[in-house]
Amino acid sequence: MYxxxxxxxxxxxEVCAVLAAMSSARAASFEGLGLIVSExxxxxxxxxxxxxxxxxxxxxxNALHMPVSSHAWKWTAGTGMLPLGQATGGxxxxxxxxxxxxxxxxxxxxxxxxxxxxxxxxxxxxxxxxDPMSVAGxxxxxxxxxxxxxxxxxxxxxxMFPGYTIDQTHACYWTRENNQWVASHLPDVDSDxxxxxxxxxxxxxxxxxxxxxxxxxQAVLWTRSGINYNATGLLGPSGGGLNAAAWGVTRxxxxxxxxxxxxxxxxxxxxQCDTPEGQFGxxxxxxxLEATTHGTALYGITNDGHWAVGYGTNSFGQQALLWDxxxxxxxxxxxxxxxDLGLGAALEGWTLQVATAxxxxxxxxxxxxxxxxxxxxxxxxxxxxxxxxxxxxxxxxGLRRRRPR
Numbered sequence: 001m002y003x004x005x006x007x008x009x010x011x012x013x014e015v016c017a018v019l020a021a022m023s024s025a026r027a028a029s030f031e032g033l034g035l036i037v038s039e040x041x042x043x044x045x046x047x048x049x050x051x052x053x054x055x056x057x058x059x060x061x062n063a064l065h066m067p068v069s070s071h072a073w074k075w076t077a078g079t080g081m082l083p084l085g086q087a088t089g090g091x092x093x094x095x096x097x098x099x100x101x102x103x104x105x106x107x108x109x110x111x112x113x114x115x116x117x118x119x120x121x122x123x124x125x126x127x128x129x130x131d132p133m134s135v136a137g138x139x140x141x142x143x144x145x146x147x148x149x150x151x152x153x154x155x156x157x158x159x160m161f162p163g164y165t166i167d168q169t170h171a172c173y174w175t176r177e178n179n180q181w182v183a184s185h186l187p188d189v190d191s192d193x194x195x196x197x198x199x200x201x202x203x204x205x206x207x208x209x210x211x212x213x214x215x216x217x218q219a220v221l222w223t224r225s226g227i228n229y230n231a232t233g234l235l236g237p238s239g240g241g242l243n244a245a246a247w248g249v250t251r252x253x254x255x256x257x258x259x260x261x262x263x264x265x266x267x268x269x270x271x272q273c274d275t276p277e278g279q280f281g282x283x284x285x286x287x288x289l290e291a292t293t294h295g296t297a298l299y300g301i302t303n304d305g306h307w308a309v310g311y312g313t314n315s316f317g318q319q320a321l322l323w324d325x326x327x328x329x330x331x332x333x334x335x336x337x338x339x340d341l342g343l344g345a346a347l348e349g350w351t352l353q354v355a356t357a358x359x360x361x362x363x364x365x366x367x368x369x370x371x372x373x374x375x376x377x378x379x380x381x382x383x384x385x386x387x388x389x390x391x392x393x394x395x396x397x398g399l400r401r402r403r404p405r
Contacts, residue, residue, distance in 0.1 A: 014297075028341035032350075032371055033378040034081045036073050041376035042081065045368040046098045047147065047357050051364030052076060053103030055096035072108050072238050073099040075378070084108075084121060091115060097140065097183045101202065105149050107140035116155050120181065122147070129174050138172065138183075146268065147203035150174040150181065153196050171195035171209060171222070173233055175215050181378075189233045193218060198247045198258075202360065206253035208246035217272070218256050219246035221280070234271050236260040237285045244269065248301040248308065251360075255325060256280070257267035257298035259376045265294035270325055274339035285326055289314040298323055299359040309333070309355035320352040320367050333365065337381055347373070352379065 026254045033043050039058025047054045059070040061224065073096040074086040077403065084096060084106070096108040110117040116137025117131040131138040131154035133179040134237040140152040152174045164321050165169075171186040188195060207222040219234040235243035237260045245261030258282070268286035273279065285298040295313035302308070308323040312330065320333040337345040349372030358365045371377040 012312055027382075028337065028343055028384055029382045030337055030343045030346040031351075031380050033075050033375060035375065036071060038070065038071055038082045038083065041368075042378040043167065043368050043376070044075075044356055044378040044380075045096060047359055047364055047380075048099055048103035048364045049101035050067050050103075051359050051380070051382065053099060054109075054366055054380060055084075056097050056380070057095040057108075067093075069398040070095055070169075070321045072106075074106065076103075081378075094119075096121075096353060098142045100143055101145035105142045105143060105147040107152070109139035109141075109152075111137070111139075118150075118152050120150060120174075127181060129181050129183070131170075131172055140174075141197050142199050142205040142207075144200070150177065151186075151197045151200060151204070151207055152159070152182075154185075168194055169196055169212070171207075173197075173204075173207075186229050187231045189218065189220055189231045190284060194233075198245065199249065199300075201249050201251050201253060204250075204375040206249045208249045208256055208258070210245035217243045218247065219244040219256070219260065219269075219275070219335060221246060221249065221253070221256055221271075223253065223278075228254045232280070233279050235253065237262045237267050237269055237281050237283060246271070247299045247323060248299075250301055250305040251303040252305075255301065257301045257308045257310075257323075258382055259297040259310075259324070260285075262286075266297055267294075268296040268312075268323065270298065270308070270323075270328075286311070286330065287322065289332075296321075299355070301325065302358055305359040309358045309365055309367070311354040316351070318353040318367065321367075322355070322356040333367075333381065336383075341383065343381075350379070 013061045013387050035183035036058045039060055042058050044054050044056035053076040057070045060068050062068050070093045073081050074084055077082045078295050080149050088376050091112045094110045096106050099106045106121040108119055118138040118140035120127045136155035138152055138154045142151045154170045154172050172183055174181040174183050197207055197209040200207040205224045209220050210217050211220040221232045222229045228230055240357040246258040248257045254273040258269050259266050259267050269283035271280045271283045289312040290296050293313045298310035305325050308325055312317045312321050321330045322333050323330040333355055338347050351370040353369040355365050366380050368376055368378050
């Protein structure tokens with residue numbers, strides 16, 4: 001009874017917060033970002049802090065869903081989607097993975113079947129980042145909010161494209177010294193020496209990704225202490241490794257989101273640091289959209305750790321969703337936009353498949369899905385003040401957590 005009263009009291013508080021916030025909230029909107037001429041699909045990977053600049057890549061895949069070409073792009077409301085031709089460096093394929101908070105610096109990867117180059121694009125000038133220990137090149141996958149640090153991976157054998165695999169990857173980062181980007185390596189969790197960076201906190205103090213621990217892929221959190229980083233392996237949904245990966249982390253490093261495997265497929269996971277010693281236990285695991293379909297994941301999280309985005313799977317396929325990290329429940333993003341925020345007309349004919357990122361303040365969400373013509377297209381959704389969605393989530397039938405066992 002006491003717990004129910006607490007929940008009811010919280011609901012009343014959030015209703016009051018909604019009423020106070022709605023008057024100042026900007027209007028909700030939804031928009032497809034389009035396609036670049038050379039590719040039939042567009043995948044967004046990152047969004048600036050103000051939601052005004054988005055980067056990603058266009059891609060062509062074969063019958064086996066393997067990429068046969070890709071081109072990096074940048075989108076703003078003023079210019080639309082433009083290919084980053086100046087970032088190709090003479091190699092046929094490129095992908096943009098991250099950008100600084102103001103959108104002025106973009107990082108990514110140029111590659112071919114035999115070469116990989118991490119790039120940094122700023123002010124129309126492309127700089128290629130070197131990793132002396134990686135004989136097969138590198139990729140830049142994440143950048144801090146102020147653009148002072150770039151994180152990524154070095155390749156020690158070759159790119160898995162098209163037809164052979166990478167034997168080893170190593171997480172690394174670059175800092176500016178004497179007007180040059182100088183590479184350093186992030187520590188391994190164990191001696192297997194196979195690590196990949198997926199994201200981090202705005203200041204770069206906390207970095208997340210995956211690594212190999214005792215022969216299993218495991219989510220990894222790197223924490224900066226002074227000038228050095230320490231690596232911590234995070235437990236997967238079943239308590240072991242089994243292909244777990246971390247994709248997002250809050251500003252304070254206390255909440256990490258990602259995914260891992262369980263008995264029946266991929267499951268979105270939320271790791272929480274609840275001890276003074278900074279230890280993470282078993283993650284909260286997302287449930288399935290339907291009893292007969294499996295597969296969920298979380299990719300991005302707000303600075304305050306309230307909201308995360310990703311996807312779930314139902315009988316119609318992948319569906320973009322919004323996850324409440326405090327209530328441990330989720331709703332389909334299309335339901336929120338169409339039913340609660342009145343954007344049904346703008347969403348007509350769209351299937352929102354995956355939400356790939358959310359701005360630090362939670363007001364802008366990006367992702368990709370099937371447009372009315374059946375093509376895979378990037379999209380952007382702006383929402384009112386994030387607090388107003390708490391009421392919507394409480395009133396909806398959402399995915400709830402599965403408690404660790």
